[in-house]
Amino acid sequence: MRDFAEHVLELAKRSAAWAEVFLVSSEETPVAFEANRLRSIEARETRGVALRVVAEGRIGLASSSRLEDAQALVDDALATARFGAQAALAYPAEPVAEGALDLYDKAVAALSTDDMVQMGQQMVDRVRKRGGDDILVDADVRKAVGTVTVRNSSGGQGSYRKTVLSIDLHANRTREDDLLDIYESDASCHLAGVALTKTVNTLLGKLELSSEIAQARTGSVPVIFTPKGVAITLLAPLAAALSGKAVLEGSSPLAGRLGERMFDPGFSLIDDGLVPRQPASAPCDDEGVPMRRTALVEGGRLNAYYYDLQTAGRAGTQSTGNGERGLATLPAPATHALRIPAGTASYQHMLADVEDGLVVDQTMGAWAGNLLSGDFSGNVHLGFKVRRGQLVGRVKNTMVTGNVFRALGRLAGIGDRAYWLDGRAEVPYLYFSALSVATR
Amino acid sequence: MRDLITDALRGQRADYIDVRLEEAESTQVRFRGRELEELGRSRTLGGSVRALVNGGWGFASFNDVGRLRSYVEQAVHQARLVRRESLALAPVPAVQDVVQAGAARDVRHVSLDDKVALLQEYNELMWATAPLQTTSVRYGDLYRRTTFASSEGSYLEQEQLDLSALFVAVARKESEVEQAFLSTGSRGDLSILQGRHEEIAAVARRAVDLLSARRIKGGSYAVLADPKLAGVFVHEAFGHLSEADHVYENPRLREMMVLGRRFGGPQLSIVDGAAVPGHRGSYAYDAEGVPAQKTYLIREGVLVGRLHSRETAARMGEAPTGNGRAVSYRYPPIVRMTNTFIEPGQATFEQMLAGIDEGVYVKSSFGGQTSMEMFTFSAGEAYMIRGGKLAEPLRGVNLTGNVFQTLANIEAIGSDLEWSEGGGCGKGEQSPLPVGTGSPHLLIRDVVIGGE
Numbered sequence: 001m002r003d004f005a006e007h008v009l010e011l012a013k014r015s016a017a018w019a020e021v022f023l024v025s026s027e028e029t030p031v032a033f034e035a036n037r038l039r040s041i042e043a044r045e046t047r048g049v050a051l052r053v054v055a056e057g058r059i060g061l062a063s064s065s066r067l068e069d070a071q072a073l074v075d076d077a078l079a080t081a082r083f084g085a086q087a088a089l090a091y092p093a094e095p096v097a098e099g100a101l102d103l104y105d106k107a108v109a110a111l112s113t114d115d116m117v118q119m120g121q122q123m124v125d126r127v128r129k130r131g132g133d134d135i136l137v138d139a140d141v142r143k144a145v146g147t148v149t150v151r152n153s154s155g156g157q158g159s160y161r162k163t164v165l166s167i168d169l170h171a172n173r174t175r176e177d178d179l180l181d182i183y184e185s186d187a188s189c190h191l192a193g194v195a196l197t198k199t200v201n202t203l204l205g206k207l208e209l210s211s212e213i214a215q216a217r218t219g220s221v222p223v224i225f226t227p228k229g230v231a232i233t234l235l236a237p238l239a240a241a242l243s244g245k246a247v248l249e250g251s252s253p254l255a256g257r258l259g260e261r262m263f264d265p266g267f268s269l270i271d272d273g274l275v276p277r278q279p280a281s282a283p284c285d286d287e288g289v290p291m292r293r294t295a296l297v298e299g300g301r302l303n304a305y306y307y308d309l310q311t312a313g314r315a316g317t318q319s320t321g322n323g324e325r326g327l328a329t330l331p332a333p334a335t336h337a338l339r340i341p342a343g344t345a346s347y348q349h350m351l352a353d354v355e356d357g358l359v360v361d362q363t364m365g366a367w368a369g370n371l372l373s374g375d376f377s378g379n380v381h382l383g384f385k386v387r388r389g390q391l392v393g394r395v396k397n398t399m400v401t402g403n404v405f406r407a408l409g410r411l412a413g414i415g416d417r418a419y420w421l422d423g424r425a426e427v428p429y430l431y432f433s434a435l436s437v438a439t440r
Numbered sequence: 441m442r443d444l445i446t447d448a449l450r451g452q453r454a455d456y457i458d459v460r461l462e463e464a465e466s467t468q469v470r471f472r473g474r475e476l477e478e479l480g481r482s483r484t485l486g487g488s489v490r491a492l493v494n495g496g497w498g499f500a501s502f503n504d505v506g507r508l509r510s511y512v513e514q515a516v517h518q519a520r521l522v523r524r525e526s527l528a529l530a531p532v533p534a535v536q537d538v539v540q541a542g543a544a545r546d547v548r549h550v551s552l553d554d555k556v557a558l559l560q561e562y563n564e565l566m567w568a569t570a571p572l573q574t575t576s577v578r579y580g581d582l583y584r585r586t587t588f589a590s591s592e593g594s595y596l597e598q599e600q601l602d603l604s605a606l607f608v609a610v611a612r613k614e615s616e617v618e619q620a621f622l623s624t625g626s627r628g629d630l631s632i633l634q635g636r637h638e639e640i641a642a643v644a645r646r647a648v649d650l651l652s653a654r655r656i657k658g659g660s661y662a663v664l665a666d667p668k669l670a671g672v673f674v675h676e677a678f679g680h681l682s683e684a685d686h687v688y689e690n691p692r693l694r695e696m697m698v699l700g701r702r703f704g705g706p707q708l709s710i711v712d713g714a715a716v717p718g719h720r721g722s723y724a725y726d727a728e729g730v731p732a733q734k735t736y737l738i739r740e741g742v743l744v745g746r747l748h749s750r751e752t753a754a755r756m757g758e759a760p761t762g763n764g765r766a767v768s769y770r771y772p773p774i775v776r777m778t779n780t781f782i783e784p785g786q787a788t789f790e791q792m793l794a795g796i797d798e799g800v801y802v803k804s805s806f807g808g809q810t811s812m813e814m815f816t817f818s819a820g821e822a823y824m825i826r827g828g829k830l831a832e833p834l835r836g837v838n839l840t841g842n843v844f845q846t847l848a849n850i851e852a853i854g855s856d857l858e859w860s861e862g863g864g865c866g867k868g869e870q871s872p873l874p875v876g877t878g879s880p881h882l883l884i885r886d887v888v889i890g891g892e
Contacts (some may be wrong), residue, residue: 035689040497041518044770047503048484061480065503072483080479083556113521128789136690176694177844179813218659249473249574253615328468328482365809365816369838372610373617377838377890380818397814399840399890401658405615436892437660 003093004067005146005151008051011074012153016053016060016081018091019153022286022325023049026146031116033139036124040115051077059084059310064328089287096284101160102276107191108163109145116141119196123169125202131171132206140168150288158284165194166279166422169203178213180394182206182382183362184228187422189277206361206382214385216439218236222357223400223435224350224386227419229360230427235338236367237374237404238269242296243333244307244322248315251372253405254302255357262302264411269297271306273321273336278423280337287323287331294320297413308333339426344416350413350431352389352428358392358437359384360400377401398439407432447590448509454491454516456529458590460727461487461505461767467547469556471563471577476556486769491515492529496522501770503683516765530753530760532730536591539724541599543629547581548601550630555579555876558633559605562640566609569644573612579605581628586727586769594729602720602874607640609647609811620834621806621820623862625720625874632861646821653835656822658891662799662851663839664792667858669805669819670691671877673884674710675865676808676815677843678703682712682737682745683763683775683867684752686812689724703741703849707785710738712747713792714762714778719876720861721778728764728773731817735761738847767870777865781878785853792852792883794828800889801825802837807863816840838890844882854881 005021007426010021032040050063051073060081081143120141127137142165149159166187173180184203188194246252254262273291275281283289295303307315308323308331324334351359358380366378379430380423384391386425408430413429445459463485470478488501489512498518500511515598547555559577566575581603588596604625611618620643626632665673680686687693713734714723725734728750735745748756749764752775764773793801802822808817823830857880864872 031685036494037524038522039524040499040772042499042501042519042772043514043518045502045504046770059478063482065486076481076483077553080481083476083479083552085475085477096600117521134692172690174690174696177696177813179693179811181811207757209869210547245472249610250611250612251574251619252618253612255619273802328466328480330478330480364811364814364816365807365838365840366808368805368807368818369836370617370619370806372619373836375836377818377836379811379840381811381814383723397840397842397888399658399888399892401836401838401840401890422752436658436890438660438888438890440660440886440888 004006004245005149006351008049008070008073009151009153011070012051012053012077014123015078018054020052020083021049021151023149024327026144028142028144029113030140030142031113031114031120033120033137035136035138036128038117038120049073050325050327052330053077053081054083054087055197057087057439059087059330061330089309090313091152091154092288093154094156096288098160099283101274101281102162103162103189103281105163105190108143108165111143116143119167123167123196125201126168127171127203130204134173136172138170142166149366150284150286152207152288152376156288158288160283162282163189164279165191167194167196167199169199171203171207180210182210187279189279193277209384210394212393214395216358216385216398216437217356218438220434221437222354223432224354224359225430226359226361227421227427227429229363230430231421231425233366233376233378234404235425237371237376239335239338240371241374242305244305244311244315245333246372247305248311253374257259257302260302261300262405263297263300263408266414267297267300267408267411268295268341270295270339271322271335272339275337278337280424285321285323286325287319289319289321289323291321291336304334306333314343337424337426340418340428342416342418342428345413345431346416347429350429351386354386354403355388357386358395358400359386363400374404376404395439398437401436401438407435441587442595444508448512449591452512452516454493454519454591455526456591457512457516458490458588459487459508459589460769462584464584466580466582467552467555469559469579471575473560474567476560477693479556485773488769488772489515490772491519492527493519495524495527497772499772501866519529527751528754529750529775532760535725535729536595539598540697541601541628543601545630546601547628547630548583562607562636565637565640566607566644569641570609570611570648572609572644572647574610576608583628588729591730596725596729598725600723603628603630603632604864605633606862607643609644611647611651613651616651618647620646620650625721625861627720637666649833650835653833655836656800656834656889658889660886660888662796663887664796664799664801664825665882665884666803667856667879667881668860669802670782670879670882671860672805672808672817673882675777675780675877676810677736677815677841677846677877678710679712679777679780680748680810681812681843683777684724684746684748684756685775687746688752688755697743699743702741703738703743704741704850706740707853708738708741708847708850709736709783711736711783711834712777712780716779719859720874721876725762726762726773727766730760730762730764732762747772747775747777766874767873771870774867774870776867776873777875779876781857781876782853782880784855784857784880787852787854789854789856789881792854792881793825793830795883796825796828799825800834800837802839808864813844814840814842840888846887849885850882850887852870852883856880
């Protein structure tokens with residue numbers, strides 16, 4: 001692979017001022033259980049190469065899965081560079097060491113299909129045993145082993161191996177015109193980092209709370225988001241507004257507000273690409289820039305935006321190591337693991353404070369609105385009514401609506417513990433004294 | 441290619457095996473602001489093998505096509521590990537066919553210069569029309585040639601062309617940001633992008649207008665949906681629930697979704713089919729080599745059919761419908777929609793509007809999501825209706841409903857069926873899949889809308 005990268009760079013350098021090769025190869029093995037039973041075992045191999053060039057000051061891009069045809073790749077990239085954007089990116093010139101992030105676990109790489117089938121079967125059996133006969137369980141156990149290499153003609157390079165083991169659990173209970181669907185998941189680069197028992201127990205706990213159906217009320221209502229609810233509903237509009245690209249073009253409501261207090265003083269938000277053993281971590285981003293930890297919001301103050309190379313160059317600043325790409329697309333700013341540090345309120349205290357409100361765990365379609373404005377409006381796919389501090393049943397046909405910037409401007413409580421979700425976010429419970437709820 | 445596949449399948453011990461090999465070329469163009477931000481070309485060659493042994497599936501996907509035989513062996517080996525009761529796929533005739541794709545203004549025969557110039561013209565038009573904060577134009581086209589062969593003797597070569605384009609205008613006033621969009625697509629025919637100046641200029645004006653639009657008060661409303669939003673509605677609200685893989689292993693849901701159950705009034709008929717020609721979900725054969733069909737899901741308010749792969753058809757004792765689709769060679773075929781639409785009724789737009797004392801007119805959609813029972817989707821554009829007349833514009837309108845109630849709450853169906861070809865459908869990890877959606881205007885009672 002390294003030789004191939006050198007070969008492509010050499011070919012490209014004949015006509016381009018700068019060139020960068022991005023190589024990925026991965027092998028993914030999903031084992032799937034459907035309706036309580038093993039259904040399929042898959043193996044997916046992927047390899048591919050992307051070439052970015054700068055020729056006469058403009059950026060070109062081509063990608064291919066055909067590693068044998070380097071010349072076609074170079075020709076395609078040069079053809080697109082005729083039209084491409086004016087290059088503004090700084091060229092990484094230092095090799096990035098693989099470091100001590102511990103992203104590769106031999107135990108994951110060595111997992112056999114049988115091991116994975118057994119893990120899946122265990123999860124299915126445990127949910128069925130305590131959840132009852134009318135529960136249908138879908139479960140996925142998946143390992144991925146991959147290599148990423150980025151190398152450019154100015155001496156920048158980075159390369160690392162990563163294993164990811166993930167489990168995904170869905171419980172479905174169907175009663176007369178009532179389809180209950182609860183999901184939990186976990187992921188880590190290490191076998192020991194995947195908490196099978198905890199994932200099963202969390203799901204069972206929610207299943208237990210779901211047996212009764214309760215009527216939500218329309219109006220302005222106190223709402224507690226679970227960590228999963230926070231991750232599904234609130235992180236996407238935050239990430240969209242903090243992207244250096246949205247800031248540069250002025251489409252972010254947070255543009256031009258660095259240093260201002262925009263959020264509750266207890267609220268901080270960190271983008272972190274350096275947490276050992278987490279799937280979102282890597283020594284360098286997809287442009288060969290060292291990953292880092294960026295405090296985006298600190299004590300309610302807007303502290304930073306996140307950037308890739310080209311956006312940073314255009315904005316007159318530096319990349320924060322947030323360049324992310326697929327093979328067929330140019331790098332763009334993207335977050336790694338978003339972390340909201342824990343506060344001081346316990347979940348029990350939050351609950352006890354609610355006279356008549358909601359706990360929201362899963363939402364649907366909140367992403368489909370005008371994300372840039374910070375607006376969210378989603379169906380409460382899994383949520384519970386709270387009466388005098390007690391969860392009294394699951395609500396249905398209910399929308400929860402708000403604006404993430406206004407809502408986070410004043411929080412009624414930040415949970416005293418933050419929870420990792422799939423190794424991609426670490427967030428606590430968040431308690432809002434009033435969000436809009438609509439129901440039939 | 442044929443010899444390679446024949447050799448790879450020889451002597452394998454499985455109940456069923458199929459092989460798909462794909463060669464694809466794609467182009468993507470992206471403007472952001474006034475600049476061309478990205479232009480890229482990509483080429484892929486890849487394949488996959490699916491093997492069925494005693495009801496269990498093994499699957500392998502790869503880029504190294506030369507090692508096909510070893511991937512076939514791997515898939516068969518995996519299938520053996522699954523161990524279920526034996527399953528005979530629903531029978532279909534073995535087919536030998538070559539299907540070529542073509543379009544009036546074929547994306548393969550238009551130069552990069554012309555594509556970029558056309559998109560730039562529309563982008564500049566948005567900037568010239570209204571005071572915008574930024575714009576975004578995303579264009580992608582794809583040519584794909586798939587070879588499909590099965591252990592039952594089918595051998596197909598099928599070409600596919602696809603095109604999608606999204607035009608977005610963003611307006612800002614202080615901390616308020618609003619966006620409007622137009623999403624369109626075709627089966628690789630660039631003439632879909634000709635003469636769209638008026639609509640694209642309207643996108644720019646709409647983004648600015650939204651800044652002064654009101655926010656709706658949350659609650660339950662009568663909703664008049666335009667054909668674009670109603671198309672997303674039929675896709676999310678009912679289409680996904682009619683995919684048999686959600687139903688076939690769930691005995692209670694099978695009872696609920698029993699053919700003959702009434703879901704709506706006698707004016708409601710819902711159809712899906714890749715054999716409906718000329719849309720983004722149209723094709724000759726699905727990814728299992730089953731010929732495309734047209735399937736009534738609801739006829740005159742009654743559930744009469746559902747969408748099948750060969751496996752779900754066999755397990756439910758129904759006929760296959762040609763809905764086994766895969767987003768690419770990397771994934772196995774699963775049950776998917778193709779072109780889903782509500783058949784036109786009798787009502788005119790004016791009649792429906794006149795019948796609404798207080799309600800909301802919703803147009804176009806950013807997208808939606810479903811949990812089978814409950815679904816949600818957003819409106820791209822919305823207006824209050826008061827006393828049977830369109831009133832002030834609204835922003836941030838997201839709707840939710842319940843499949844068991846909402847279809848029955850369709851009070852009137854327009855006579856003006858229109859198709860939408862934008863965006864794509866996601867299911868599990870397979871996204872975006874080209875689909876068409878169609879509907880006339882619909883009047884639906886008691887729809888929950890989120891709001892402040």
